[in-house]
Amino acid sequence: xxxxxxxxxxxxxxxxxxxxxxxxxxxxxxxxxxxxxxxxxxxxxxxxxxxxxxxxxxxxxxxxxxxxxxxxxxxxxxxxxxxxxxxxxxxxxxxxxxxxxxxxxxxxxxxxxxxxxxxxxxxxxxxxxxxxxxxxxxxxxxxxxxxxxxxxxxxxxxxxxxxxxxxxxxxxxxxxxxxxxxxxxxxxxxxxxxxxxxxxxxxxxxxxxxxxxxxxxxxxx
Amino acid sequence: xxxxxxxxxxxxxxxxxxxxxxxxxxxxxxxxxxxxxxxxxxxxxxxxxxxxxxxxxxxxxxxxxxxxxxxxxxxxxxxxxxxxxxxxxxxxxxxxxxxxxxxxxxxxxxxxxxxxxxxxxxxxxxxxxxxxxxxxxxxxxxxxxxxxxxxxxxxxxxxxxxxxxxxxxxxxxxxxxxxxxxxxxxxxxxxxxxxxxxxxxxxxxxxxxxxxxxxxxxxxxxxxxxxxxxxxxxxxxxxxxxxxxxxxxxxxxxxxxxxxxxxxxxx
Numbered sequence: 347x348x349x350x351x352x353x354x355x356x357x358x359x360x361x362x363x364x365x366x367x368x369x370x371x372x373x374x375x376x377x378x379x380x381x382x383x384x385x386x387x388x389x390x391x392x393x394x395x396x397x398x399x400x401x402x403x404x405x406x407x408x409x410x411x412x413x414x415x416x417x418x419x420x421x422x423x424x425x426x427x428x429x430x431x432x433x434x435x436x437x438x439x440x441x442x443x444x445x446x447x448x449x450x451x452x453x454x455x456x457x458x459x460x461x462x463x464x465x466x467x468x469x470x471x472x473x474x475x476x477x478x479x480x481x482x483x484x485x486x487x488x489x490x491x492x493x494x495x496x497x498x499x500x501x502x503x504x505x506x507x508x509x510x511x512x513x514x515x516x517x518x519x520x521x522x523x524x525x526x527x528x529x530x531x532x533x534x535x536x537x538x539x540x541x542x543x544x545x546x547x548x549x550x551x552x553x554x555x556x557x558x559x560x561x562x563x564x565x566x567x
Numbered sequence: 568x569x570x571x572x573x574x575x576x577x578x579x580x581x582x583x584x585x586x587x588x589x590x591x592x593x594x595x596x597x598x599x600x601x602x603x604x605x606x607x608x609x610x611x612x613x614x615x616x617x618x619x620x621x622x623x624x625x626x627x628x629x630x631x632x633x634x635x636x637x638x639x640x641x642x643x644x645x646x647x648x649x650x651x652x653x654x655x656x657x658x659x660x661x662x663x664x665x666x667x668x669x670x671x672x673x674x675x676x677x678x679x680x681x682x683x684x685x686x687x688x689x690x691x692x693x694x695x696x697x698x699x700x701x702x703x704x705x706x707x708x709x710x711x712x713x714x715x716x717x718x719x720x721x722x723x724x725x726x727x728x729x730x731x732x733x734x735x736x737x738x739x740x741x742x743x744x745x746x747x748x749x750x751x752x753x754x755x756x757x758x759x760x761x762x763x764x765x766x767x768x769x770x771x772x773x774x775x776x777x778x779x780x781x782x783x784x785x786x787x788x789x790x791x792x793x794x795x796x797x798x799x800x801x802x803x804x805x806x807x808x809x810x811x812x813x814x815x816x817x818x819x820x821x822x823x824x825x826x827x828x829x830x831x832x833x834x
């Protein structure tokens with residue numbers, strides 16, 4: 347269960363505090379419910395994911411985890427560009443307390459990412475698709491109750507998308523997802539509930555279809 | 568992957584220790600693999616710097632006080648001031664250099680500062696051993712310590728001072744970047760008045776007492792006294808003063824890290 351209570355967030359700009367990105371956002375994500383986030387560009391979807399993942403801190407309000415939550419996957423976050431994929435993977439194994447079984451986890455990550463010899467090249471030489479393959483493999487190598495995905499599949503090729511969706515399907519029942527995606531199909535496939543972000547407010551829908559409808563109606567206005 | 572129940576039961580100490588270990592290996596890895604022959608340069612650069620300074624100052628024939636070999640006096644100054652400076656400067660940059668790693672909740676800004684200070688302290692120790700060993704065995708400089716405990720105490724005091732400086736400076740430059748310039752300006756006077764390369768024995772009072780406010784003077788003088796028991800330390804040398812300033816700075820730095828942690832993680 348994840349409790350988001352009365353969340354406010356704005357970013358510091360060069361001329362003082364910016365405008366509120368999120369205002370008074372509150373919701374509860376029950377156990378084993380996968381949620382899709384929808385909203386236009388700049389609505390605060392990635393910001394909300396980063397706050398839920400604990401990467402960034404809100405200005406007011408708080409996020410409470412009552413389960414193990416992954417770091418947000420997507421857009422190369424959390425990878426040190428000058429180090430190789432393998433070195434990054436080792437670091438992440440170590441901070442998660444898996445010093446003993448690093449070889450097995452590395453083998454799993456390498457097999458999942460399927461980036462070949464590039465696994466031993468610096469991450470700065472990776473394409474965005476290769477980065478998301480690595481990130482996806484990295485987070486799946488650990489057991490989380492909730493995985494946070496910020497359009498991680500959108501840069502992948504067809505075979506990777508296939509693989510990712512299979513991996514998501516295998517998680518059903520064990521873990522849930524919080525995801526941002528601009529593809530209706532992906533959202534409908536994996537999410538039951540939906541959150542529509544609009545003008546800094548969050549609207550909760552028990553069914554993802556209703557969230558998509560509300561979002562699309564707002565665009566036609 | 569297979570579920571591991573141990574993972575959910577990790578204590579915060581266990582998490583911190585595994586983060587330190589991971590960060591240490593990562594930092595060491597970056598230092599040793601950044602560019603051509605990085606492993607050689609890690610020690611080669613400070614060693615060459617010290618040797619060049621030694622050559623210059625030997626030609627200048629700086630007069631030094633009795634009781635210790637001129638070269639030994641210089642070598643201690645040139646190798647022990649970095650025990651403060653290098654960990655301090657590396658730690659100052661720790662937060663901005665590790666920004667990407669704060670994507671993982673386990674990693675906190677203060678961890679990166681500690682790890683950098685440890686790693687640099689270790690490297691500086693290696694440099695001291697290489698230069699000291701070379702001077703003793705190749706050039707027969709009288710550097711074998713009469714009192715190794717005293718030298719170790721001086722080393723630890725200077726390193727703690729570097730750690731304290733790093734803890735404070737890392738927060739300061741993140742919140743107010745202009746502090747970086749001010750600290751840069753401060754470093755040279757601190758070096759020149761520490762008695763590392765310029766003797767301060769013959770400075771007249773009351774100015775000498777002013778120089779003694781520089782905590783590094785006490786560390787360097789104690790280290791020299793550890794090498795030769797005949798060395799005349801400057802009147803007023805007090806290793807406890809270095810430790811007091813260091814511990815106060817560390818306390819202040821930790822307090823700053825606790826107070827501003829949210830701000831350091833917020834973008």
